[in-house]
Amino acid sequence: MASPTVTGTADFDAKAGKPCQTWYQVYGHLKSGVTPVVAIHGGPGCTHHYILSMADLATKYSIPVVFYDQLGNGNSTHLPEQSGEFWTEQLFLDELDNLLCHLGIQDNYVLLGQSWGGMLAARHATRQPKGLKRLIIAGSPASIPLFVRAAKEELIANLPPDARDAIIKKEEAGTTESESEYKAAVNVFYKRHVCRVDPWPAELLQTFEWMEKDPTVHLAMHVHLCRSPPSRLTHIQYRNGASAFYVVGSLKDWSILDDAHKISLPTLLLNGAYDRATDSSVYPFFKLIPKVKWFTFAESSHTPHWEEREKFMKLAADFLSEV
Numbered sequence: 001m002a003s004p005t006v007t008g009t010a011d012f013d014a015k016a017g018k019p020c021q022t023w024y025q026v027y028g029h030l031k032s033g034v035t036p037v038v039a040i041h042g043g044p045g046c047t048h049h050y051i052l053s054m055a056d057l058a059t060k061y062s063i064p065v066v067f068y069d070q071l072g073n074g075n076s077t078h079l080p081e082q083s084g085e086f087w088t089e090q091l092f093l094d095e096l097d098n099l100l101c102h103l104g105i106q107d108n109y110v111l112l113g114q115s116w117g118g119m120l121a122a123r124h125a126t127r128q129p130k131g132l133k134r135l136i137i138a139g140s141p142a143s144i145p146l147f148v149r150a151a152k153e154e155l156i157a158n159l160p161p162d163a164r165d166a167i168i169k170k171e172e173a174g175t176t177e178s179e180s181e182y183k184a185a186v187n188v189f190y191k192r193h194v195c196r197v198d199p200w201p202a203e204l205l206q207t208f209e210w211m212e213k214d215p216t217v218h219l220a221m222h223v224h225l226c227r228s229p230p231s232r233l234t235h236i237q238y239r240n241g242a243s244a245f246y247v248v249g250s251l252k253d254w255s256i257l258d259d260a261h262k263i264s265l266p267t268l269l270l271n272g273a274y275d276r277a278t279d280s281s282v283y284p285f286f287k288l289i290p291k292v293k294w295f296t297f298a299e300s301s302h303t304p305h306w307e308e309r310e311k312f313m314k315l316a317a318d319f320l321s322e323v
Contacts, residue, residue, distance in 0.1 A: 002059045004067075005029060010102035012095055014071055016079050016086070022099050023075035027055040028064030035108050035133055036064035037320070038100070041207075042115025042139075044087070044251070045218025047074035050207040051114050053305045054313070061317040066103065071095055072217040074210050084220040084250060092120055100131070110320060112136040115277070115302065119254065122285070126262040135263065136316055138270040139302050141281035142288075143255040144247050150278040155193055163188040193276045195303045204306065221249040260288035267292045268319045272300030272307065293319070 005028060009021040025048070030036050039054050041047060048067040057063040069076040070092055079086070100106040108131055113121030118140025125135050141147035156167055166185035195204060211218055267289050271277050273296055286294045295315060300307035 002027065002055060004055075009076075010099050012071065012077075012098045014077075014079075014091065014095070016077075016082060018077075020071060020077040020079070022068055022071060022077075022095055022102075024066055024068035024099060024103070026064060026066050026103075028058035028062065030064050030066075030103060030105060032062070032064060034063055035110055035320070036066055036105055037110045037112050037136075038066045038068075038096075038105075040096070040111060040113040040117030040121050041067075041070065041073075042113075042117045043073070043211075043218060044070070044092070044116050044221040045073060045211055045215060046116075047207045047210045049074070049210070050201070050204040050303070051117075051305060052203045053201075053309055054112065054316075056309070056313040057317060057320075060313060061321075063317060063320055066099075066105075068099055070217070072214070078214050078216070080214060080216045082216070082220075087217055087220040087250060089120065089123060089251070089254070093124055096120065096124060105131070107131040108133065110134045110136070112138065112316065113140060114138045114305070115140055116251075119256070122256055122260065122263065125265065125267075126256065126259040128262060128264060132265060134320060135265055135267040136270065136319065137267065137285060138305070139272065139275055139277045140285075141277050142260060142284035143257055143281065144251055144253065145255065146281040146284070147277065148247055150281045151276065154278050154280065155276070156189065159185070159188060159192070193274055193301045195306060196274065196299070196301050197303075197306050201306050204303065219249070221251050257284055257288070260285055261290070263289045265291065266319075266322070268316070269294040270297070270304065270312070270315070272297045272302060272304050274301040276302045 004025040006026040009023050012020045012022050014020040037057060039051055041051050047069050055065055058065045072079050110133055111121040118137040121135060122137055125132060156164055163185040166181045170182040269285050269292055271282050286292055297304040297308045305312045
């Protein structure tokens with residue numbers, strides 16, 4: 001992995017009762033004349049590490065890329081004292097706007113959002129900011145209710161019988177906490193539908209190490225688009241009988257179905273054939289966004305930026321270079 005060109009922090013008034021900063025890194029040069037890409041990580045509660053392969057856009061295609069850790073995560077300010085009500089979609093939209101202005105790219109930028117990051121990028125795009133030139137939504141559902149339903153009806157239902165039955169039985173009984181049978185079954189699910197690379201990339205593991213250190217945002221918003229990696233399930237993820245497949249936090253009713261038609265700029269929609277973000281949960285984006293292309297990676301699940309890395313980067317770069 002190439003070294004970043006710039007590392008810094010942006011002051012952000014999060015109204016949290018103390019100074020807050022958003023940490024960022026830039027690969028390439030923001031003043032190169034090429035529209036920069038702001039890469040938005042998922043979760044909520046993950047960090048930028050697991051999407052660092054996207055730095056290939058800078059090193060191989062000379063497209064500047066900005067990574068950042070969302071507030072409460074990674075190298076940005078942590079706020080474990082804040083209650084669930086503090087962590088809202090609007091908070092992260094405001095943080096993104098603040099970062100764009102801090103970097104001076106608010107009049108010319110592209111967003112590449114993965115998972116929850118794609119949901120956030122899509123919401124940002126519905127507001128039709130003048131500086132946003134293109135949008136890439138990768139592995140993101142258009143609705144959390146659709147996402148949850150697909151996980152149960154399409155993905156869990158098609159697991160090997162032992163794993164399928166263990167998940168269903170433990171979920172219904174509410175006995176997921178410290179249940180080795182349940183964790184083993186969830187591992188089967190993750191190896192199929194989160195990342196099919198074996199072993200998992202070190203950068204992906206690094207993200208989950210950060211999540212284990214401070215799960216505040218993850219637990220508050222509770223969207224399980226990408227969870228703990230195989231063999232690393234901990235008490236944090238499953239304490240109090242928490243479920244790997246139900247969303248009970250502030251984003252449980254999240255949907256962009258009523259607003260997706262407002263995304264008026266060219267949009268590239270990506271997911272994997274084995275993705276947690278199934279075709280059924282992604283399709284509304286394709287139906288509703290006027291200028292949209294959709295590509296599904298045949299050998300990937302939720303992380304095609306690792307699973308089919310070269311193809312992912314070329315597809316993104318080609319889309320960004322279109323006139």
